[in-house]
Amino acid sequence: CIPDHMFKQVGHGAAVAAGVAMMVMAGQHVVAQDQLAIQYTRHVHALGMTVDWRQHRLSVEVEAPIELEVRHSLISHGVAPHSNAQWHDVRHAILHISPLQGAYMTRSE
Structure with missing residues (x-):
């Protein structure tokens, strides 16, 4: 038992x-x-992660000296989500968060 x-x-x-x-x-x-893909990037002064899901791309990048960038993009129909071609920003802006400059928005290229 x-x-x-x-x-x-x-x-x-x-x-x-x-x-x-x-x-x-x-x-x-x-x-x-849903064609989910995660990519990591590492540069000399930046570290980033990109998540592609369905027609969306969310990018988060940390740049030296400690600044966070957040970007949401939307892919054109008919393009593979993990490719860099044909992506365009929905809001045409990037959110920056920095302890030195605070939070602010810039236009994407």
Whole structure:
């Protein structure tokens, strides 16, 4: 006979394992179906991450000396999300957050 507390622990462990398995399987489906792509960039004075999802691109870049840039872009239809061609900014602006200059917007090129 198994003690009650051990039975509960085994049950909780099985539920966690099943939940993790479902999240992994669903995550793989979302990546394949919605064309999710993550890219990292590293330059001498900047570090960035870009997430492409469906028709959207969200870019976050940290520049030296500690300035954060956030940009949202929208891809033209018919272009692969992970390519750099045919992207255009929805709001034509970039949000900058800096401890020295505060938060401000600039126009994208």
